[in-house]
Amino acid sequence: MSADATTVTAGDAALLRVEHLTIRFGGLIAVDDLSFAAQDREITALIGPNGAGKTTVFNCLTGFYKPSVGRFVLNLADGPRYLERMEGFDIARAGVARTFQNIRLFTGMSVLENLLAAQHNKLMRASFFALAGLLNLRSYRRAEAEAVELARYWLDRIGLSDRADINAGNLPYGDQRRLEIARAMCIEPVLLCLDEPAAGLNVRESAELNALLAYIRDEHRIALLLIEHDMSVVMEISDHVVVLDYGKQISAGSPAEVRKDPAVIRAYLGEEEDAELPPIIEKDLGEGS
């Protein structure tokens, strides 16, 4: 418990503070008294074996479930927001964007339309709830041009500018993953939550993804929260790692610290004390450093 307390105090100025989060489904405790913080301009990774409760934390953070106990504090310039009290779409409006483990693009719409749909609220205000748009006023046309410019910026970043007008569902898998990240970035978030962004990517695509995430952190100066299985991604780009097992936080710290933590090794490799890491895992964990 002392580790939790230190995390909370250390994260007082953090962008997002998760405090004593507990999620119960009937008798099952999916997440048990979890506390951690995500700092601005840092990539925080949430890792753990299958079924550790990582995606549950995400779904709770983005408003799909309500926590049984605990709260999410999002520190914005104009004061804190308590996310657990808000609707899912209001959480997104407050600046929390997310991607999904199984990609959820608007497959029947074009790539560009996907990015414009993400700027819905901004454009709705600009179009005065469609009225200015119906009259085709100049103020709306300018807002739309700006939205297209933002979309073009992200399309250039993910290398899809020349395929902006095809249906998102016709893109290859890796491009769909990156488009989903670009779409999340189009809501201009302060916190970007990524649910296993490297799942199903090959080595080259995975490296491109790392570069994109590092770019978002360094150039856009926002916080990233990452769920990941792929250790090479986690160890290479994370600034802070939180390890979950059976809904409990078992370790937290820098990638190097976490990698050496016996509790983490136990969770990943079984209960046997003093287990030697098999060479392949050793290599996997070591890639980051």
Place this chain on the structure above:
Amino acid sequence: MAVTTLPAQRTLDVPAVLKECGLAAFVAFALAAPMVGLETLPLTGGLGINTRFGAVAYAAVLVFFGRLGFALLRAGYPVPVLIASLVFAAVLISLLLTGADQILPFKSLILNWFIALLAVVITVRAAWALHRPTAEMAARERENVMDRVGIAVLRGARWLGPLAIAVAIALPFLPFADRRFLDLAILVMTYVMLGWGLNIVVGLAGLLDLGYVAFYAVGAYSFALLALHFDLGFWVSLPLAGLMAAGAGVLLGFPVLRLRGDYLAIVTLGFGEMIRIILVNWYSFTNGPDGLSGIPRPSFFGFPFTRRPAEGTMSFHQLFDVDFASIQRIIFLYYVILVLALVTNMFTLRLRKLPLGRAWEALREDEVACRSLGINPTNTKLTAFGIGAMFAGIAGSFFATRQGFISPESFTFIESAIILSIVVLGGMGSQIGVVVAAILLIGMPEWFRELGQFRMLAFGAGMVLIMIWRPRGLLAHRDPTIRLNRDGDFEAPG
């Protein structure tokens, strides 16, 4: 026949082909025997039965040979099929042209022409197979061809749209446009407008609404009651009725739009019936099953279409100094519904390009993703429901003023089903598709009146054929609402 036959190889498995053709003929016989073979006749003091087994046998034989033709084509024998179908088509058409078709077992002119058309289709396919022996068009290839037609139509919308509007404007002055034709045109146009309205809800927002007729009814009754009780004119009542229908849409939408898919469909179905039952039972307000009569006719901006206007007013024909003719009112009604429908269309086309329309389509694609992007699903769905209902309400007011009389009988579930069929058959979200489907679905049954009681059977057969050939609707193709690269190239299908 375990191995797929290569088109170049000539393999004719005679027993299998005969079995296939026999089965098709048997199915045709089993269907036709009760429906065609037996006809009830009203006799004095009871019902009599007229048997027409000659026609049944003729139908079964036709199906047998038609199927044989397709089987032979598939097996790579186009020449006998070509000759046989050509001779058959030639004989049938010459009989029809010389007026000697009374010797045929089928007496219906349309039916005989339809059979001749089928024979011509088989002939063309045989000729095609002869021309390119390997070109047995796979279903997938055919789908692609129709996709290309869909794309071409969309691409051609730039000139096809204005052309269609020009034809629609000129329609009342064409030589064949008599009273009956114009009435049909008004009916078709009403359904086009309803289809366009429902297209917002079903095609764009993806909310399956089986009770759309409820808003049509709310509009019609609002108009009638406003006009009868408050003596408001046509042009004042029309938008008011639209607003009231939109209010009904929002009111219904508020509790039910949390539901998805099938559940939403069932609730809207129930709501449609509820409105009708309320109209029947609330006698003091709606006059119940007796309906409301004496709804004022529309006037030409204050100048009525009457031969002798009331003292101190001027009627339409006096205003323009022409002779009075009752068709003037019909032509005016036609233009009113044309303008209303076009406004609906332009409104929808414009909204599709706006954030609201994009949010509707995004919601249709993935509601969870919408939520994660900050789009409020409930409000967005409510606007779609409300705007769709508004257009239904306006169409309903037009219906009320055209008929001069409304009763709950006009707003049964079958109306919802027809409007939904128009949207689905046209290709969801396709504006031109709605027009084509409305002409087919509303116009065709009128032209098929000659078939008498088999009219709706032909209607059903047509729907089945469209669903086989174009499961996604006649003109289903979606173009992006905005482009980044202005080359205007269409992506390759697939």
